[in-house]
Amino acid sequence: MSTTQSVNESIGKGYAALGRLGQKRIISIGALVAVLAAFSVIVAVQHGFTLFLQRIFDGLSNGFIYAAMAMALVLIYKATTVVNFAQGEMAMFGTFIAYVFGHSLGIPTPLAIILAMLASALGAAGIERVLIRPFDPRNHLAVTIVTLGLFLILNSLAGVIWAYDNRAFPSPFPGRNRSFSVFGANLEWANLFTWLTVLAAVLLVSLLLSRTKIGLAFRSVSNSLESSELLGIHIGRTLQFGWALAAAVGTLAGTMIARTTLLEPNFMGRVLIYSFAAATLGGLDSLGGAVVAGIVIGLVQTMSGGYIGFIGSDLAPTVALVVIVGVLLVRPSGLFGSKRVERV
Amino acid sequence: MLHVDGLHASYGPIEVLHGVDFHVDVGEVVVILGANGAGKTTTLRAICQMIDTKGSIQLGGETINGRSTTEIARRGVAHVPQGRGTLTDLSVEDNLLAGAYTRKDGEVRADIDRWFTTFPRLQERRDQHAGSLSGGEQQMLAVARALMSRPKLLLLDEPSLGLAPLIVKSLFAQFAQMNQTDGLTILVVEQNANIALDIAHRAYVLEAGQTVLTGTADELRHDDAVRKAYLGY
Amino acid sequence: MALVTLKQGTPAHRAYVVGAWALAAIVLIYVIFAYRWGFAPGSIDKAFRLTQINDVICYAVAILGLNLVIGFSGQLSLGHSAFVGLGAYTTIILVADHHWSYLATVPVSAALCFVIGLVVGLPALRIRGLYLAVVTLSVAYVFPTLVVKYDSLTGGPNGKKPARDTGKMNPPSWMPFSNAGRLASPLWVYCILVVIATALFLLVRNFMKSRPGRALLAVRDNQTSAAVSGINLPLYKALTFGASAAIGGIAGSMLMINRPFASDVQFGLPLAIFLVVGLVAGGAGTISGAIPGALIYVFVPYFMSAWTTDQRGMPPGIKQVTKPLFDWLQGRQGAGSIAGVFFGVGLLIFVFVLPGGFIDGIRRLRSKVVQVIPNPSWLRELHGSANPPSTSHSPSSGGDVTQAAPVVATVRSRVAKPVSVKKAINLRGKTT
Structure with a gap:
């Protein structure tokens, strides 16, 4: 028994030591920035600045997508304190809807995307009403398993309807395949527009949350269920709003990345892993944190894959996993999250 | 306005209230006294249907058992819970706006200004997170937020808890004034019997989940048992 | 009220328990002789159907392992596909490249997965609930990418299988079916798998009745009050995660014994989620629930995809209802994945209607009989009779208490009920 105790104690001490590393937010952020900066300087000197800048651009293009997906995850986490494992598949389904609108009905792509966002918002509102609301919002495991069920249903249904062929998703932006040069590095117009679109979406969501009545209700509910009930706020409808908003943002992210990957029922799997990493790094309940961390993860993915030989593109998901585990061990509330994290 | 008859309430399998009867008329201040664990907080939670109840609770002549907490709040019951229940991540001003969530009229701004005048400390801190306020300030905020909904009935759960005596006095002076000038109906649960009886019209004594004594504030103040148990002289 | 009432410890009750065990043994043995003598129903390829039954045994073991983590210690792991895959690749690599015999690789898989599980499980002490789910889901996603990355070892996307006769499973001559032709090998595999699986099921069952097992249940039901009662066992939790991974690894090895072929797509995220589906459908927190869970996992997709091309095998009654659906599916390219939709819908139905799973339903039915x-x-x-005392007994001396205490402990462990997913979390959700 004493061996058990000493092992237990040493495990505890180890965690305490790890925890102390990440206790101060400023120090954690500072350490992260320092590591990234040092790495940037080294590789920029070694391999040339143009290549470095090119990789920054590539990384940003991925990073903004992860930022949008992470934002969707955080929206649902804030509302229901549940990680929506079906978020990626909802985005995939929404992207397919946009594809059908554009391809089969001949609607111009930007309009098709907006319509698909509306459709997925409606769909998510329905899902919330039928599948999520019957459960006590405090019953996290049941809700999590429901999201797993949704994952399966949406993924397989897309397979049944659209099969597993790769489809090209049209770019919604003008200037197809045209790019311009910044200090010798190529930047596609479409990528620039993607960044701006995601930024606009982030701005819109934060305005929606800070300036509107439903946004106030959303913040109130995510702060305290009980107090919100006492204020006469309809909890169910507010959570429904969160689901709808998250689904719309997810669909936007899906259509933005489908342009560069290719569209098939599993295409969001990879994006979801990076978005998990981003949401964890940012702190699951911080919208701003999710956006910043999404961009960081995009950069880390491109840089580590590009400059560190054995990682390449194959091991990039492993890097995401390492980031998730590392953050949770050292600073469980992420870089920007509030302290109350361990809920289940 | 509020009629409670034979109220039983339980947390899971454990029954806490075993027959509570009282009523609050329009324009009254009613206080419920009782020791720790007598069921005072549970009574207020039962009125808002935050727990399972049996027996009848009537609000304005209508039975409200089984309604949702949200709906009861929308019928004009504002509850200031023990521990204040402020929305700690929201700013002071957003807390007040959230208090007015159910209102559709255009006078929300004017009301915010009114409570800022009443509680100048809140105005100084209007952009701070509610979580960063001191206990007294949070209590003021909780009361102001509850009043933002322009309630018909205000439920106060131990508003004096953890506050300095001076703050308690000014807070209760505010309650008395609101009752007199605005005709606000108040049901307050208190352990600080002295100050609560000062502003109350009538009072009830709760013991082990049952109402055991009732009368006007003066009657209770001069009741020997109450004096010994709750007033301390 | 039940039809029959049995008192624990009476001869009737003993006969009931022995009878139930005997029935289970007869069913298991029946399979061998049914195939040997041709009693097996239907006109399907017998060797193929037997291989499917063997699959069920393997997946039942995998679900059993997952249950240790989800059902018994209340942590949501979505990464067990990786452990099953690790076990499978360990076996297939040792057999194909190093010419081991299959059975000799099983302990190696178990040990390897145990160590890796421990490494994943140590952070799990600190990472609870949702975070653990996120981490393990990422593990499940990453595993196939690692298989592809190290393709010189694993065969990558082309898969890996041993040369034709390496370590082939042939029954020894003393077995009654050694000359059963094509059926001999799968029948022998069946026997081996049944023995391994039975041993593991008994092991887990006894573990859950042991001291650490009960400590785990206490931690699952209420972390705070367990800690207050002096149960704070990071070591046990990590060991449980390791043991669960080891069982998953053995399941992987068993899969390879049955069908010696491994590829990256077999052990990806879908398997991880399907294992959870099987677990919830069978009954989280029940040991026997792994069997119905595995049956569903193996046979539902099989029949679903069979029916999308040929509806003749469909049971009458169901056929009329689902005809439009399968007519629509017929000839569609992705029709096979309709099983995934059914799994998802089934999972939702279970969570809503029967959160205790299949076994809970059976127990409810049984309690009527x-x-x-x-x-x-x-x-x-204490009373020297089979009758319970009419008044409560109070021990007369201190010596009595010490004697009784360990027995009380075993009795208490029998009360462990299947956990409904809803309840388990309601109890634990309040900690911050």
Whole structure:
């Protein structure tokens, strides 16, 4: 028994030591920035600045997508304190809807995307009403398993309807395949527009949350269920709003990345892993944190894959996993999250 | 306005209230006294249907058992819970706006200004997170937020808890004034019997989940048992 | 009220328990002789159907392992596909490249997965609930990418299988079916798998009744009050995660014994989620729930995709209802994945209607027929009769108490009920 105790104690001490590393937010952020900066300087000197800048651009293009997906995850986490494992598949389904609108009905792509966002918002509102609301919002495991069920249903249904062929998703932006040069590095117009679109979406969501009545209700509910009930706020409808908003943002992210990957029922799997990493790094309940961390993860993915030989593109998901585990061990509330994290 | 008859309430399998009867008329201040664990907080939670109840609770002549907490709040019951229940991540001003969530009229701004005048400390801190306020300030905020909904009935759960005596006095002076000038109906649960009886019209004594004594504030103040148990002289 | 009421410890109750075990043994043995003598129903390829039954055994073991983590210690792991895959690749690599015999690789898989599980499980002490789910889901996603990355070892996307006769499973001559032709090998595999699986099921069952097992249940049901009662066992939790991974690894090895072929797509995220589906459908927190869970996992997709091309095998009655659906599916390219939709819908139905899973449903039905009145052995010992005392017994001396105490502990462990997913979390959700 004493061996058990000493092992237990040493495990505890180890965690305490790890925890102390990440206790101060400023120090954690500072350490992260320092590591990234040092790495940037080294590789920029070694391999040339143009290549470095090119990789920054590539990384940003991925990073903004992860930022949008992470934002969707955080929206649902804030509302229901549940990680929506079906978020990626909802985005995939929404992207397919946009594809059908554009391809089969001949609607111009930007309009098709907006319509698909509306459709997925409606769909998510329905899902919330039928599948999520019957459960006590405090019953996290049941809700999590429901999201797993949704994952399966949406993924397989897309397979049944659209099969597993790769489809090209049209770019919604003008200037197809045209790019311009910044200090010798190529930047596609479409990528620039993607960044701006995601930024606009982030701005819109934060305005929606800070300036509107439903946004106030959303913040109130995510702060305290009980107090919100006492204020006469309809909890169910507010959570429904969160689901709808998250689904719309997810669909936007899906259509933005489908342009560069290719569209098939599993295409969001990879994006979801990076978005998990981003949401964890940012702190699951911080919208701003999710956006910043999404961009960081995009950069880390491109840089580590590009400059560190054995990682390449194959091991990039492993890097995401390492980031998730590392953050949770050292600073469980992420870089920007509030302290109350361990809920289940 | 509020009629409670034979109220039983339980947390899971454990029954806490075993027959509570009282009523609050329009324009009254009613206080419920009782020791720790007598069921005072549970009574207020039962009125808002935050727990399972049996027996009848009537609000304005209508039975409200089984309604949702949200709906009861929308019928004009504002509850200031023990521990204040402020929305700690929201700013002071957003807390007040959230208090007015159910209102559709255009006078929300004017009301915010009114409570800022009443509680100048809140105005100084209007952009701070509610979580960063001191206990007294949070209590003021909780009361102001509850009043933002322009309630018909205000439920106060131990508003004096953890506050300095001076703050308690000014807070209760505010309650008395609101009752007199605005005709606000108040049901307050208190352990600080002295100050609560000062502003109350009538009072009830709760013991082990049952109402055991009732009368006007003066009657209770001069009741020997109450004096010994709750007033301390 | 139940039709039959049995008192624990009476001869009737003993006969009931022995009878149930005997029935299970007869069913298991029946399979061998049914195939040997041609009793097997239907006109399908017998060797193929037997291989499917063997699959069920393997996946039942995998679900059993997952249950240790989800059902018994209440942590949501979505990464067990990786452990199953690790076990499978360990076996296939050792057999194909190093010419081991299959059985010799099983302990190696178990040990390897145990160590890796421990490494994943140590952070799990600190990472609870949702975070653990996120981490393990990422593990499940990453595993196939690692398989592809190290393709010189694993065969990558082309898969890996041993040369034709390496370590082939042929029954020894003393077995009654050694000359059963094509059926001989799968029948022998069946026997081996049944033995391994039975051993593991008994092991887990006894573990859950042991001291650390009960500590785990306490931690699952209420972390805070368990800690307050002095149960704070990071080591046990990590060991449980390791053991669960080891069982997953053995399941992987068993899969390879049955079908010696491994590829990256077999052990990806879908398997991880399907294992959770099987677990919830069978009954989280029940040991026997792994079997219905595995049956569903193996046979539902099989029949679903069979029916999308040929509806003749469909049971009458169901056929009329689902005809439009399968007509629509017929000839569609992705029709096979309709099983995934059914799994998802089934998972939702279980969470909504029968959160205790299949086994909970069976137990409810059974309680209408047979009811067992508890009459624990320590009471019987104290009174020297099979009748429970009419008044409560208070021990007369201190010596009595110390004697009774360990027995009380075993009795209490029998009360462990299947956990409904809803309840388990309601109890634990309040900690911050």
